[in-house]
Amino acid sequence: MRNFKYFFLILLIYFYTPSKSNQNELVIHGAYAFETFKGQKSCAVYLSFFNNTNTDFEINSLSSNIADKAEIHGTFIDKEVVKMKKIEKLKIKSKDQVYLQPGGMHIMLMGLKKELIDGTTFPIDFLINNKEKMKINVMVVSSKLRENFIE
Numbered sequence: 607m608r609n610f611k612y613f614f615l616i617l618l619i620y621f622y623t624p625s626k627s628n629q630n631e632l633v634i635h636g637a638y639a640f641e642t643f644k645g646q647k648s649c650a651v652y653l654s655f656f657n658n659t660n661t662d663f664e665i666n667s668l669s670s671n672i673a674d675k676a677e678i679h680g681t682f683i684d685k686e687v688v689k690m691k692k693i694e695k696l697k698i699k700s701k702d703q704v705y706l707q708p709g710g711m712h713i714m715l716m717g718l719k720k721e722l723i724d725g726t727t728f729p730i731d732f733l734i735n736n737k738e739k740m741k742i743n744v745m746v747v748s749s750k751l752r753e754n755f756i757e
């Protein structure tokens with residue numbers, strides 16, 4: 607439990623670190639993924655979208671140089687089993703926030719080309735509104751922190 611608080615604090619600091627606050631742009635905060643084990647072929651990425659602009663945004667596609675494929679997934683429960691479904695176009699409406707968190711929506715990287723090591727970062731590229739490109743860095747964190755989410 608103490609670890610969870612510690613992790614939450616780190617995330618808070620990470621989320622609230624002032625970024626280039628651009629009134630015209632979608633802001634993406636606190637992207638992280640858990641470290642992977644040898645041979646692991648897919649992983650989830652969590653982050654938050656903040657849209658303080660007067661326009662709606664739509665994520666059309668995404669990619670990363672460390673994976674063959676990247677998709678946004680939603681989760682739903684079917685006969686007591688948690689399943690994932692690809693979200694073709696994620697909408698982030700004007701003045702809205704969308705949170706991708708463990709147990710819910712997430713970015714799925716498939717066909718991982720390398721092991722993710724605690725403390726390293728990797729990029730994800732987004733195509734937004736069919737024209738704007740945005741690159742973010744994802745922080746890899748220790749899988750020990752993952753266990754605290756399940757408690």
Ligand SMILES: [Cu+2]
Pocket residue numbers: 650679690712713714
């Ligand atoms: Cu998934």
